[in-house]
Amino acid sequence: MAVLKMQRLAICAWKKNRKQILELLQRRGVVDIDTDAVEDEVFKRTDTAEARGAFERDVQLAEHALEILQQYVPEQKSMFSSLEGKELVSLEDYRRMEAAREAVMEKARRIEALSREAAECEAERKRLENEREALEPWKALDVPMSFAGTKRTGALVGTFPEQLSTEQLCARIEAGLTPEEGREAALPGYFAEVVSSDSSQSCVFILVRKEDAARVEEALRTEGFARPSRLEDRKPADRQAGLSDEIKKLEQKREELEKEVVSLAECREKLKLASDYYRIRLEKYEILGTLLQSKKTFLVTGYVPERAAAELAKELSENFTLAVEIADPAEEDEPPVLLANKTVPSSFEGVVEAFGLPGKGEIDPTTVMSACYIFLFGLMLSDAAYGFVVFAVCLAALLKFPRMQEGMRKSLRMFMYCGISTMFWGVMFGSYFGDVVDVVSRTFFGKEVTIPALWFVPLNEPMKMLVFSMLFGVIHLFLGLGMKGYMLLRDKKYLDFVCEVVFWYLLLIGLILILLPSQMFESISQMQFNFPPALNLAAKGMAIGGAVGILLMSGRGRKNWFLRVALGAYDLYGVTSWLSDVLSYSRLLALGLATGVIGTVINSMGAMLGGGIVGAIGFTLVFLIGHSINIGINLLGAYVHTNRLQYVEFFGKFYEGGGRPFNPFCIKTNYVEIKEEN
Amino acid sequence: MFDQLGVVYAVVGAVLAALMAGIGSAKGVAMAGQAGAGVVTEDPSKFSKVLLLQLLPGTQGIYGLLVAFVTLNKIGALSGNLAQVDGATGMMLLFACVPMAVVGLISAIHQGRTSVASIGLVAKKPEQFGKAMLFPAMVETYAILALLISILAVNGIPV
Numbered sequence: 001m002a003v004l005k006m007q008r009l010a011i012c013a014w015k016k017n018r019k020q021i022l023e024l025l026q027r028r029g030v031v032d033i034d035t036d037a038v039e040d041e042v043f044k045r046t047d048t049a050e051a052r053g054a055f056e057r058d059v060q061l062a063e064h065a066l067e068i069l070q071q072y073v074p075e076q077k078s079m080f081s082s083l084e085g086k087e088l089v090s091l092e093d094y095r096r097m098e099a100a101r102e103a104v105m106e107k108a109r110r111i112e113a114l115s116r117e118a119a120e121c122e123a124e125r126k127r128l129e130n131e132r133e134a135l136e137p138w139k140a141l142d143v144p145m146s147f148a149g150t151k152r153t154g155a156l157v158g159t160f161p162e163q164l165s166t167e168q169l170c171a172r173i174e175a176g177l178t179p180e181e182g183r184e185a186a187l188p189g190y191f192a193e194v195v196s197s198d199s200s201q202s203c204v205f206i207l208v209r210k211e212d213a214a215r216v217e218e219a220l221r222t223e224g225f226a227r228p229s230r231l232e233d234r235k236p237a238d239r240q241a242g243l244s245d246e247i248k249k250l251e252q253k254r255e256e257l258e259k260e261v262v263s264l265a266e267c268r269e270k271l272k273l274a275s276d277y278y279r280i281r282l283e284k285y286e287i288l289g290t291l292l293q294s295k296k297t298f299l300v301t302g303y304v305p306e307r308a309a310a311e312l313a314k315e316l317s318e319n320f321t322l323a324v325e326i327a328d329p330a331e332e333d334e335p336p337v338l339l340a341n342k343t344v345p346s347s348f349e350g351v352v353e354a355f356g357l358p359g360k361g362e363i364d365p366t367t368v369m370s371a372c373y374i375f376l377f378g379l380m381l382s383d384a385a386y387g388f389v390v391f392a393v394c395l396a397a398l399l400k401f402p403r404m405q406e407g408m409r410k411s412l413r414m415f416m417y418c419g420i421s422t423m424f425w426g427v428m429f430g431s432y433f434g435d436v437v438d439v440v441s442r443t444f445f446g447k448e449v450t451i452p453a454l455w456f457v458p459l460n461e462p463m464k465m466l467v468f469s470m471l472f473g474v475i476h477l478f479l480g481l482g483m484k485g486y487m488l489l490r491d492k493k494y495l496d497f498v499c500e501v502v503f504w505y506l507l508l509i510g511l512i513l514i515l516l517p518s519q520m521f522e523s524i525s526q527m528q529f530n531f532p533p534a535l536n537l538a539a540k541g542m543a544i545g546g547a548v549g550i551l552l553m554s555g556r557g558r559k560n561w562f563l564r565v566a567l568g569a570y571d572l573y574g575v576t577s578w579l580s581d582v583l584s585y586s587r588l589l590a591l592g593l594a595t596g597v598i599g600t601v602i603n604s605m606g607a608m609l610g611g612g613i614v615g616a617i618g619f620t621l622v623f624l625i626g627h628s629i630n631i632g633i634n635l636l637g638a639y640v641h642t643n644r645l646q647y648v649e650f651f652g653k654f655y656e657g658g659g660r661p662f663n664p665f666c667i668k669t670n671y672v673e674i675k676e677e678n
Numbered sequence: 679m680f681d682q683l684g685v686v687y688a689v690v691g692a693v694l695a696a697l698m699a700g701i702g703s704a705k706g707v708a709m710a711g712q713a714g715a716g717v718v719t720e721d722p723s724k725f726s727k728v729l730l731l732q733l734l735p736g737t738q739g740i741y742g743l744l745v746a747f748v749t750l751n752k753i754g755a756l757s758g759n760l761a762q763v764d765g766a767t768g769m770m771l772l773f774a775c776v777p778m779a780v781v782g783l784i785s786a787i788h789q790g791r792t793s794v795a796s797i798g799l800v801a802k803k804p805e806q807f808g809k810a811m812l813f814p815a816m817v818e819t820y821a822i823l824a825l826l827i828s829i830l831a832v833n834g835i836p837v
Contacts, residue, residue, distance in 0.1 A: 354808020354809065355808055466826075583823075586822070586823065587822045589826065590825050591822070593744070594740065594741065594744055594825075597747060597748065598740065598744065601747050633733070633737070636730060637737055640815045641818075643808065643811065643812065644816070644819075647812055648812070
């Protein structure tokens with residue numbers, strides 16, 4: 001249990017070795033590089049923005065190509081693919097890819113171009129289809145739509161925005177043809193045809209004498225007549241046939257393009273590797289941009305864990321001509337934090353990280369916390385069968401996918417340990433899928449069998465469980481206070497230890513000992529404590545001693561006695577927060593009951609169909625669905641509330657966090673993991 | 679008349695617990711779900727984190743169900759042989775259910791709002807998920823306390 005000790009690493013090397021040295025550092029992945037020194041006349045930072053931009057574009061290109069491939073040829077992924085971890089690639093394969101990277105990127109560009117072209121084809125096809133659609137009403141017209149008329153006649157081709165019959169059309173034309181007043185009244189000849197007509201528009205073809213054309217068109221325009229926007233030189237039906245041919249050609253072209261994209265799917269793995277390759281180089285150039293360089297040399301400074309420092313220094317000085325210096329960090333430095341714990345507690349590092357890594361001078365609480373976590377989680381879920389399910393599922397996943405990501409592995413291991421604890425508490429409280437044994441034996445075998453609880457059944461004795469929940473809470477909180485005491489003792493702050501830890505212990509233990517034999521406690525918990533008078537007196541003494549100590553010593557930094565006592569009184573008021581902290585542990589009872597009672601509800605719903613085969617089938621269905629949901633919901637509840645008890649109640653007593661995570665310069669990939677040979 | 683309706687009062691209590699806490703949870707989960715859907719459209723990889731946050735205000739409904747079940751069980755409504763419940767006892771059971779009903783309704787809605795805020799937090803800083811989860815969990819504490827009192831009270835009333 002510890003925060004790894006960090007050391008400062010400083011390297012000064014020849015620029016000609018820069019690439020190899022940086023690559024070595026990246027592959028070892030143990031140095032958190034930070035260059036805070038300022039530039040001067042000799043040492044300057046290089047601007048790598050251009051190179052970085054190029055790599056970024058390459059990464060994006062590869063990613064885009066992969067995305068397109070995923071669209072055309074979806075990759076078959078199992079439900080558990082996220083557990084499988086990254087694919088392992090040998091260094092040899094990686095080097096081969098590195099040599100052929102230009103060809104791979106060419107493929108990516110080709111995929112991008114093909115997909116763009118296919119999209120263009122698709123857009124063009126849509127446009128042509130729309131045009132073909134628009135010609136549909138004109139199909140019956142056997143002259144081109146741009147037909148203007150013959151030598152003697154003028155043609156009017158156009159639409160009215162309403163449904164018209166031939167008679168209505170004729171009436172309109174005749175109205176338009178009627179000559180101005182005073183002229184002879186003989187109606188000139190004309191030809192009119194409604195080519196097609198529906199409720200929203202009528203397409204018409206009208207032939208009139210050339211001299212009438214303008215006049216008629218003018219008259220019809222006031223009625224809503226309009227020429228079509230597109231005038232074709234071919235007959236509508238011919239044009240449509242031509243369009244259909246073009247559409248077919250476009251479709252064929254698109255199919256061919258798609259076929260080519262599909263054929264390129266085989267280089268998906270290469271593209272993934274290339275994407276990661278450029279990502280690695282991008283990372284390298286980002287670091288390079290922060291390094292100070294002179295004309296011939298460059299500097300690398302950073303933190304390295306002590307246990308890896310000597311080896312790294314040796315490897316560096318054996319392979320290159322350089323100066324390497326390893327020193328303990330200065331007093332005012334704030335080294336980054338890397339936790340190192342044994343297997344079981346290390347699974348809980350994620351919980352600590354989520355709250356905040358230990359700040360400067362704080363201890364790593366993971367080991368102590370992991371023990372409490374397992375204990376409390378089990379109490380909240382408290383069902384032997386649920387515990388077994390959780391344990392078995394996590395174990396199976398861990399065994400089946402040995403190469404899963406580190407964070408995932410840690411969480412699964414954490415839940416596996418919690419599952420074991422859940423089984424333990426389930427047996428103690430006699431809960432197996434709620435009361436499934438009772439219900440099944442009663443419904444299907446006619447004889448009720450109960451697995452007795454090893455300790456007691458919380459639903460039958462909730463007050464007892466409540467008292468024990470609070471007892472566990474008090475222990476947990478005292479443990480937190482103890483951690484604070486340990487830190488103070490370690491830092492040799494003995495006065496602080498007495499004032500901030502010992503006095504509180506005295507006060508709280510005294511108060512508890514006063515409370516236990518009291519009438520009130522007895523009536524709540526049905527537990528009777530008879531202490532000898534000496535102990536009662538001692539309890540009062542402890543409580544008063546502690547209280548006075550806190551009152552007088554909390555504000556010990558102040559010279560003004562009035563202020564000092566006032567601060568002490570305020571601190572003493574903090575005893576109420578202890579009360580609320582302890583009460584907060586009543587959730588152990590509530591969540592434990594919730595699991596058990598909902599399990600019972602599910603079982604009794606399942607048993608409603610009665611015995612027999614139908615009943616058994618119904619019961620199985622209800623059982624499977626109901627208990628799956630119940631496990632899910634209660635796992636969530638137990639996880640959230642165990643976290644809360646750790647973060648708020650336990651950490652609140654001694655731990656602040658705020659450390660900077662150790663962020664080494666290393667190989668960060670998305671798809672593959674490169675196998676190291678040495 | 680008052681004395682004969684004991685069972686009715688008890689059932690009203692049970693129904694209120696399930697009803698009000700359920701309504702609260704439905705509202706809370708719905709609010710969080712709407713916010714969550716927005717985040718997932720931007721970044722589908724946050725789905726599991728967002729889903730956990732969405733589910734947090736859902737527990738009140740379950741606690742309500744629990745209190746309803748314990749109450750119904752107490753008066754024998756589930757096993758089919760109703761107990762004789764006089765008016766005073768029925769009233770006591772009804773009031774025992776009230777903490778869960780009222781606190782469930784209100785806390786679930788507020789927890790939903792907190793979840794929405796936390797989902798916003800996770801959208802911007804997914805690595806702060808642990809802290810984001812804690813804010814809604816704080817609100818839930820009071821639902822748990824209400825649940826505790828309701829269960830202890832229902833359990834403690836002799837029928």
